[in-house]
Amino acid sequence: MDNKERMQLPYQEMPELPVTQRLAGPVEVNRGYSEQQALAEAERCLQCKNAPCVAGCPVDIDIPAFIKLIREKRYTQAGLKIKETNSFPAICGRVCPQEQQCQEKCVVGRAGHEPVGIGHLERFVGDHLIAHSQKPSRAKPTGHKVAVVGSGPAGLTCAGELAKLGHQVTIFEALHEPGGVMIYGIPEFRLPNDIVRHEIKSLVDLGVQISHDTVVGRTVTMDEIRGEMGFEAVFLGLGAGSPRFLNIDGENLRGIYSANEYLTRVNLLQAYRDDYDTPIRRGQYVTVIGGGNVTVDAARWALRLGAQTVTIVYRRSRQQMPARIEEVRHAEEEGIQFQFLTQPIKFIGEDGDVVGMECIRMELGEPDASGRPRPVPMADSEFTIDTDLVVIAIGARVSPLVPIAVPGIELDESGHVIVNPETLESSVPGIFAGGDLIPGEETVVRGMGNGRQAAQSIHQYLIGRD
Amino acid sequence: MFEVISNQQLATDIFELTIKAPRIAQHHRPGQFCIIRAAQHCERIPLSVADKDSGAGTITTVVQAAGHSTQEIVRFQPGDYLLDVVGPLGQPTHIGNPKYAAFIGGGFGAPAGYLMLKALKDAGAELLAIIGFRTRDLVIYEEKFHNVSDELIVTTDDGSYGHHGLVTEPLGERLANGESFDLIMVVGPVVMMAAVAEVTRPYGIKTLASLNPIMVDGTGMCGACRVTVGGQTKFACVDGPEFDAHQVDFRELSERLKMYQAGETQAYEAGPHQCKVEPRYWQVRENDG
Ligand SMILES: Cc1cc2nc3c(=O)[nH]c(=O)nc-3n(C[C@H](O)[C@H](O)[C@H](O)COP(=O)(O)OP(=O)(O)OC[C@H]3O[C@@H](n4cnc5c(N)ncnc54)[C@H](O)[C@@H]3O)c2cc1C
Numbered sequence: 182m183d184n185k186e187r188m189q190l191p192y193q194e195m196p197e198l199p200v201t202q203r204l205a206g207p208v209e210v211n212r213g214y215s216e217q218q219a220l221a222e223a224e225r226c227l228q229c230k231n232a233p234c235v236a237g238c239p240v241d242i243d244i245p246a247f248i249k250l251i252r253e254k255r256y257t258q259a260g261l262k263i264k265e266t267n268s269f270p271a272i273c274g275r276v277c278p279q280e281q282q283c284q285e286k287c288v289v290g291r292a293g294h295e296p297v298g299i300g301h302l303e304r305f306v307g308d309h310l311i312a313h314s315q316k317p318s319r320a321k322p323t324g325h326k327v328a329v330v331g332s333g334p335a336g337l338t339c340a341g342e343l344a345k346l347g348h349q350v351t352i353f354e355a356l357h358e359p360g361g362v363m364i365y366g367i368p369e370f371r372l373p374n375d376i377v378r379h380e381i382k383s384l385v386d387l388g389v390q391i392s393h394d395t396v397v398g399r400t401v402t403m404d405e406i407r408g409e410m411g412f413e414a415v416f417l418g419l420g421a422g423s424p425r426f427l428n429i430d431g432e433n434l435r436g437i438y439s440a441n442e443y444l445t446r447v448n449l450l451q452a453y454r455d456d457y458d459t460p461i462r463r464g465q466y467v468t469v470i471g472g473g474n475v476t477v478d479a480a481r482w483a484l485r486l487g488a489q490t491v492t493i494v495y496r497r498s499r500q501q502m503p504a505r506i507e508e509v510r511h512a513e514e515e516g517i518q519f520q521f522l523t524q525p526i527k528f529i530g531e532d533g534d535v536v537g538m539e540c541i542r543m544e545l546g547e548p549d550a551s552g553r554p555r556p557v558p559m560a561d562s563e564f565t566i567d568t569d570l571v572v573i574a575i576g577a578r579v580s581p582l583v584p585i586a587v588p589g590i591e592l593d594e595s596g597h598v599i600v601n602p603e604t605l606e607s608s609v610p611g612i613f614a615g616g617d618l619i620p621g622e623e624t625v626v627r628g629m630g631n632g633r634q635a636a637q638s639i640h641q642y643l644i645g646r647d
Numbered sequence: 648m649f650e651v652i653s654n655q656q657l658a659t660d661i662f663e664l665t666i667k668a669p670r671i672a673q674h675h676r677p678g679q680f681c682i683i684r685a686a687q688h689c690e691r692i693p694l695s696v697a698d699k700d701s702g703a704g705t706i707t708t709v710v711q712a713a714g715h716s717t718q719e720i721v722r723f724q725p726g727d728y729l730l731d732v733v734g735p736l737g738q739p740t741h742i743g744n745p746k747y748a749a750f751i752g753g754g755f756g757a758p759a760g761y762l763m764l765k766a767l768k769d770a771g772a773e774l775l776a777i778i779g780f781r782t783r784d785l786v787i788y789e790e791k792f793h794n795v796s797d798e799l800i801v802t803t804d805d806g807s808y809g810h811h812g813l814v815t816e817p818l819g820e821r822l823a824n825g826e827s828f829d830l831i832m833v834v835g836p837v838v839m840m841a842a843v844a845e846v847t848r849p850y851g852i853k854t855l856a857s858l859n860p861i862m863v864d865g866t867g868m869c870g871a872c873r874v875t876v877g878g879q880t881k882f883a884c885v886d887g888p889e890f891d892a893h894q895v896d897f898r899e900l901s902e903r904l905k906m907y908q909a910g911e912t913q914a915y916e917a918g919p920h921q922c923k924v925e926p927r928y929w930q931v932r933e934n935d936g
């Protein structure tokens with residue numbers, strides 16, 4: 182087959198749960214490729230020599246190589262190929278914003294066709310590895326001890342890489358279950374908790390210890406970690422999990438949640454289940470404010486919790502929504518409505534409960550610092566949306582615990598930890614950081630890339646001490 | 648897993664649990680709290696630390712079985728294990744160097760002041776404690792407060808014990824008689840904290856209230872605990888729980904505490920849960936004792 186013919190091969194659509202079956206609970210919507218589909222999709226790859234797709238992947242997966250192995254039905258080898266640079270293909274295959282990364286650069290896509298479904302293929306391979314997983318063999322212990330703070334994608338990856346090198350790793354996690362945003366934030370219908378749990382279990386099999394219910398800076402201090410507990414180096418993966426609010430009137434009325442609270446109640450604390458005690462408000466007319474993945478996740482959960490209408494209110498237009506395109510499409514299919522170019526200016530309450538939201542229309546102006554057109558309020562365009570439950574999903578900042586966890590660490594003006602970009606070492610020697618805690622894209626894959634990079638630096642650091 | 652060492656009923660619906668949690672006991676400072684998730688299906692419930700013994704590695708908490716979740720916690724008997732206890736959370740009380748300080752406590756909130764008073768006493772302060780309860784049967788921690796304060800006044804709303812009336816009355820009298828305090832701390836029901844703030848406000852006496860909003864994680868991640876202080880939104884779990892009582896919007900706090908009132912009355916009624924000690928898949932060693 183020549184390239185022209187390959188380009189004519191049909192794109193393999195991801196099989197999806199029918200809309201009618203989605204709203205009953207948090208069942209995963211994307212069902213995954215069958216083997217035939219994976220083979221058919223793999224055929225669409227041109228095996229480009231310069232492979233521009235690889236440049237679009239933050240962790241430089243050798244994409245043509247793993248796709249070639251799929252074609253040869255060597256799925257385990259394909260998985261190992263991905264794992265050379267990405268430890269958790271089943272996770273990235275599901276949640277990476279592929280259309281803005283690897284697939285954005287794919288030659289097939291650039292030629293006007295649907296780009297190769299790199300993410301779907303990665304997920305296929307990741308799921309294959311999970312289904313056929315074996316207990317990993319443990320590396321020869323080096324005698325070095327490393328502490329990892331936070332168990333999100335950055336912390337988990339760093340821990341795994343260090344364990345593979347034979348270092349003894351302990352993860353300290355504040356919550357009662359590890360996984361970070363992948364457990365408390367991203368819903369089961371996109372990323373099943375069991376996938377994350379499986380990956381964490383494989384780290385435990387590698388010898389990684391996990392100390393949950395442990396808030397670094399409170400339950401244990403950095404001095405203890407580096408002193409009597411004997412950890413020679415530390416990786417910080419505390420994330421950026423502190424919600425921003427709009428700071429407008431009425432924001433503390435009952436019935437107004439941050440997305441973090443709303444999602445934590447449903448995901449981590451299972452509020453949707455009758456056999457859990459976690460309370461949650463189930464609004465009839467739900468409004469979710471924002472335009473990212475978090476917004477769409479909260480909106481889709483609200484539908485699954487029985488809302489009659491769910492409206493996403495976003496101050497720019499559809500083209501600027503940072504959410505994954507697939508998620509926005511799913512949300513639309515499920516019946517979620519959108520109010521673009523709309524900004525809330527005030528919440529209206531009745532006896533302490535939210536009953537409405539006053540908004541103003543926006544128009545797009547000159548590009549702002551992010552390069553996107555700045556939304557500008559239109560005069561006399563105020564209107565009111567009736568709503569009995571509001572979820573605010575307009576972003577997050579770095580945890581206020583960071584300066585308590587690591588007194589004296591240097592932060593930039595936005596509160597992010599300043600690191601050496603080569604080594605990811607912070608201003609405190611021996612303490613490294615990555616993921617949402619340091620400036621950059623807030624994605625799972627970037628966190629994982631940082632975790633791996635930091636593990637290499639930490640390894641060098643430890644060897645230097647031998 | 649956190650072993651319950653003892654569970655004593657102090658009054659109707661009020662229980663004192665002592666829990667093995669060495670790291671929390673070691674690091675706890677007055678004013679900080681912990682969060683307990685009793686079993687897998689349970690809520691994360693914030694509770695003050697009423698006492699601790701760092702030598703024995705235990706913390707003590709006094710729980711009012713107010714609703715479903717607190718009722719679950721007080722069912723745990725010596726030898727049972729609570730699934731999760733995390734802490735110490737929040738900012739420690741800034742004790743400073745007061746010469747004369749008062750603690751005002753109400754109901755199950757009173758025990759939360761015990762360690763604060765102890766620290767103030769160690770700092771050399773002269774101390775007045777006023778603790779108030781609805782009725783004689785609910786009076787708790789009298790002996791302990793007696794031991795750490797120079798003067799103790801117990802009040803009951805119905806006059807069945809001690810001073811007849813509210814905690815604000817003896818406090819108001821003292822202030823009216825020209826007594827002056829360097830610091831007043833108050834822990835208790837929202838209405839009581841708000842009332843104390845109004846009593847001390849005209850005198851400009853520094854008054855700290857330990858707030859009790861609804862919480863989830865206790866690490867600044869969810870914003871459930873947000874309160875308005877001096878017109879600004881603060882997260883009680885990381886910025887507090889203690890704030891300048893003269894700046895706190897108590898009305899908003901009391902409204903926000905009603906978030907689940909309608910729902911909780913119809914909450915699912917489970918029989919007593921027998922909590923099995925099931926190690927979690929990632930649990931490779933005992934976490935905290
Ligand atoms: C709802 C939602 C949906 C998202 N969807 C996507 C998506 O589809 N694709 C994508 O790529 N990205 C997505 N993201 C972003 C992505 O989840 C984050 O970029 C990523 O999780 C950051 O990883 P991290 O390792 O830096 O930290 P986190 O995942 O934030 O984990 C940090 C961990 O550190 C713990 N911690 C914090 N402080 C302490 C302390 N003092 N002591 C001990 N532990 C501590 C926290 O409890 C937490 O478990 C989403 C985010 C959210 C909230």
Ligand SMILES: Cc1cc2nc3c(=O)[nH]c(=O)nc-3n(C[C@H](O)[C@H](O)[C@H](O)COP(=O)(O)OP(=O)(O)OC[C@H]3O[C@@H](n4cnc5c(N)ncnc54)[C@H](O)[C@@H]3O)c2cc1C
Pocket residue numbers: 460680690692693694695696708709710711712713714715716717718755756759858859860861862888904907908911
């Ligand atoms: C920092 C802090 C320290 C506290 N210390 C103590 C203590 O030492 N002893 C004690 O008995 N109680 C204490 N509380 C209050 C205790 O957490 C609540 O009484 C408890 O959460 C109520 O849960 P419930 O289901 O039993 O009661 P319900 O009244 O049935 O609660 C209904 C729902 O509302 C929420 N809720 C209601 N009231 C509160 C509240 N005051 N705080 C948090 N969530 C609430 C819960 O999520 C619950 O699901 C403290 C609270 C905070 C924030």
Ligand code: SF4
Pocket residue numbers: 237238239240241242244267273274277278279282283284299300303626
């Ligand atoms: S990790 Fe993400 S960006 Fe990289 S190849 Fe996989 S899906 Fe694409």
Ligand code: SF4
Pocket residue numbers: 225226227228229232233234235244245286287288289297299
């Ligand atoms: S750019 Fe597209 S076609 Fe080329 S190697 Fe990458 S995935 Fe295959």
Ligand code: FES
Pocket residue numbers: 861862863864865866867868869870871872873882883884885
């Ligand atoms: S309890 Fe979640 S931010 Fe305070």
